[in-house]
Amino acid sequence: MSKKVSIVDIANTLNISKTTVSFILNGRAQEKRISEELVARVLKLVKEVGYKPNSLAKSLRTGKSNIIGLMVEDISNPFFANIARLIEDRAYEKGYRIIYCSTDNNSEKTRDLITMFRDRHVDGYIMAPPREIEEDVKELINAGLPVVMFDRYLPGVDTDYVVVDNEFSTYNATKHLAEQGYSKIAFITFSSEQSQMLDRINGYKNALKDSKLKPFLKEIEFNRNEALIIEPLTAFLKKNQDIDAVLFGTDHIGTCGLKVIKQLGMNVPDDVAVVSFDDYDVFKLYSPPVSAIAQPIEALADNVISLMLKKLDNNAANNTTQKITLSTNLNIRESSLQHSKTAAE
Structure with a gap:
């Protein structure tokens, strides 16, 4: 079995520094005045050897994983499944991926899932929360991590949410x-x-x-x-x-x-x-x-992901919370x- 190709392997093959390879792969070649000829050589070799970046290592380096955690009561429920699919599509268009999970309305399981998401360095949390996780959510918010709730909210937590009347x-x-x-x-x-x-x-x-x-x-x-x-x-x-x-x-x-x-x-x-x-x-x-x-499934999903993407935009003012209530039919x-x-x- 051949070992996984690393940035060091690419750098050694081309007799250049791994820092140069990293700059090229992260789109900083022009900023660092790296020649177009060298950029072309690196990208050609990357394609030939099938190099795949280590997403966890990249998230540690950049502070962003481009992953959003989505926590619902039961992902097999048609209501949550339909919303999740719409959120996934919108997030993907903006360069984000979604990790789903079901909490079963269990506060202890939810805490374990939050820990798992934090270990994966997800950028934001979308959740239909069970009760008794108020302190856990406050910790996320205090750590600067965006949280958007939907379907229900936690009265003691000041964060964005989207619900129906x-x-x-x-x-x-x-x-x-x-x-x-x-x-x-x-x-x-x-x-x-x-x-x-x-x-x-x-x-x-x-x-x-x-x-x-x-x-x-x-x-x-x-x-x-x-x-x-x-x-x-x-x-x-x-x-x-x-x-x-x-x-x-x-x-x-x-x-x-x-x-x-x-x-x-x-x-x-x-x-x-x-x-x-x-x-x-x-x-x-x-x-x-x-x-x-x-x-209103589509409106719920659209408002939820719009709030999250706005929170994730470093250029946006993230210190205000929005509480949206939609009508049913x-x-x-x-x-x-x-x-x-x-x-x-």
Whole structure:
């Protein structure tokens, strides 16, 4: 096996200094008044031997790795996967690469991942953070490392973030169900102290208060094992058989909920109307199609990477933080409409 070619090998072959080779490879030949003929000889040999620079060594030397760390709850989730892809495309256009990871909403795992990213000398951090990592994020910011949050934020940390108006989103969806004639509307969501989940619960409760309706709130512990979500969801629906509409707090719990509704022999929307937070193809293809709160995926991704790139631009003023809240769209489909028609007949 041939050994990896180094700058020293190239310098020795051409009988020049490794510093000269380094200047040429880093685009500083003209600044250092290195002849075009020598530049051509070095680049020709580099191509012939297939020299690949050591990215870690270069980052230590220059202080930049051109890598951004992206930390999300679950990279396999369609919401996070779609945003990640859009961020990756925009970052690549600007010369940056993305390293992804899933935190599973686990604070200890998140700390380990932050340590890994710091060891890799990533230039910036984009994250949908779990709770209890406030001090870790503050350390990053104090070290001069840019941090942009999305989907949720940490109230005690002053940094850039991009979120949607979660409270109005669930308020609007709940009012829609009430206006359709549904009077026993449940909200089933994951148990969480994260900002976006608390806002969604508040929106639901406020809409019921304004409509003078009683809340039916069920919070389920987050788990990657779907069976541990379906079990308490099934028990709740069996216990509250008079519920005539359900608003699901996330797309994941929404798909689990649709499975349970089918297993219980209930028809949508005749027995129970359904609306879910987050809109994607499964809801559009379900029979009947499911009403859903659509987040502006492209706008979220575009704002997140724009904030990060601005932070990474040494010429930009990086001492101000931006807090951006975007609107959602309630896509109304058959799953939440039929009750009012039936009541009118």
